[in-house]
Amino acid sequence: MSTSTPPRLPRTGDTEQTAELLWKAVSAADEYAATELVLRLLDEGTDPESVLLDVIAQVQGRVGEEWAANRISVAQEHAATAINERAVTAVSTHSAARTAVTRGRITVACVDGEWHGLPARLLAEVLKLRGWQVDYLGAQVPTPHLIGHLHSTRADVVALSSSIATRLPTAHAAITACQAVGVPVLVGGAAFGPEGRYAKLLGADAWAPDARTAAGHLAQERLPRPASDHQRFDDLPHLGDQEYTMVARNSATLVRSVLTGLEDAFPAMRAYSELQRERTAQDLAHIVDFLATALYLDDEDLFTRFIAWTAQILVARGVPARSLPPALDLLDRELKDFPRAVRILRAGTHALTTAPFTAAGNIA
Template sequence: MGTAPPEASRTSLHAQYWDALVAADRFAALRAVKALKDGGCSTAELLDDLVVPAQQRIGDLWVSGEWGVAQEHAATAVNEGLVHWLCSFSAPPSEEAPLVVVACVAGERHAMPALVVAEGLALEGLRVHYLGADPDPADLLAQVELLRPRAVLLSATLSASLASTKALFAGVRALGVPVVVGGRAFGGDARRAETLGATAYAPDVATAVRLVRELPPVDPGPAAAVGHPGEVEGGRIAERQHEIVPTVLGLLTADAGPTPGVSRAELVDHVRHVLGSLAAALVSEDESILVETRDWLAHLLTSRGAGPDLVARLWAAVGAALGEQTTARRALDRTAPGRLDVEVPA
């Protein structure tokens, strides 16, 4: 292995890599990564300092409206391909090494964080069975029962994907297998993970490795809990989302007609995201999820030139579409745009 490239050269190669992602040119991206690797950069360094920041930048450009979905997907595909290439040089794990299953939670299509975790664990010598984005919960449980891994590691980027996780975590732990979770959707600490019944929360690969090695070999499972009203309503909203979305869209159209700056398909996605976040907030008893969704959506829509009142109208339409689901409507009222009295868990 060569000597690490000078800082100026490394900066130039990082810029070349970014330019390759912008152009969706996998060959140019590979040349930049090869140069960095030949210059002495480790795989872990390249993942932490090049690939992950690039993916965050890709996401930011999509949120700002500077990139469309097609360009975002093309750049992400190149970035993911380079993760696979980089990690193909790692030594094969020992047959005695702990086996872990890594996947996204159901409904989560942002696979890059889970992929980086999977490859990071492999670099640390663990055997990894990677299932990728949006696995069917029944299939995932069947894999866990068949493989009997040391742990299951699950990633979630969007809080809207958390609503159905409680049953999944309980199902895995009922098999005696610990569930370690991570990703932006969990809010940066263990509170949501614990409320939803995960065994542990890992903010990074190093913590995940430590937990896999330190957790008890058999998970006793979560303590039995009685379903609270929010959990019941959250489950109902998640199950009936396909019925609620058209009602919300109809109310928005009747309210103010077409929405400037937002296509109907995009509006459908936004309504689904709000409903998913509402369901997750109810199940986890954490209304800060709704606050995060409200603020993120306001930023995204403003960046795309939508009217400043669209989030407020969307909140009102969702509330009206929910009818007698009082717990959900109260949560929406408390987190509506302009409201500042939301209690965030300590």
């Protein structure tokens, strides 16, 4: 609970200083100070959309950065996100955010398996402010339930959000299913890659890098209802080699095999505690999941970006990045009969082995 005197708010429009005040409240796990701050902003005339996107969203981005740098724990990251979600709720219920419906109806949801719901929630609130009737379905929405909802509401558009690239095959299924019932799909989130490169590949009708751009795009251009054969899975002909299917189905077996082989390939692992072994297994599972996704998209850049990011995360947590190449080499051996998988794994190894390392074996 906050016991301090509320700080003086910066002058209107100084969102950077305001975001700093919210960050202090969020990082201190002070829910009351955070919600009081956003309510005072609205009371004093700050535009609700600016509070959502220039203050709350900016602070949430910083939360992710602090976690990646190992300056806050997973528990602290979850607590901070929960407080930001409550701050969004405070904005949405304020009288300044009550807007009449002047546009059509839109469904906003996260793809199944995507638990980062805050970006979608922010979009939903911005669209309400822009005059849309919004059905916000939240995180991890199974595609059959999404389609059932569309049948009952006759939405004009679906906005799908995903931050995790490994959910892209699921996103593809959701996009295809929505279009099959005649509803166009706008997608957004980090999962769709730089400049939304995977949005086009997976047949989405539109892509936006952020909530403000998405709302602007929908205001300028009405997305046409697609024909029932607008998008089919055979638009990804490389899937015919079954490499994606085989890797995805055998991911647990691959993780166990590599985990066993790592004791010889990376002798330092022999001294690992049970907790360290468990975390290593989790890291390997993520590597296999990203490999499978790269096979689905036939895009090695997705895998190399993930591997580079993983190396940075490990370094921040005091784990030498030199532990990654042996794991990729073991996967290479396990999948020697899968040419696309081998190509992608070797691209990842090349990205790691050509990076500068410190004397401790970490990426410089």
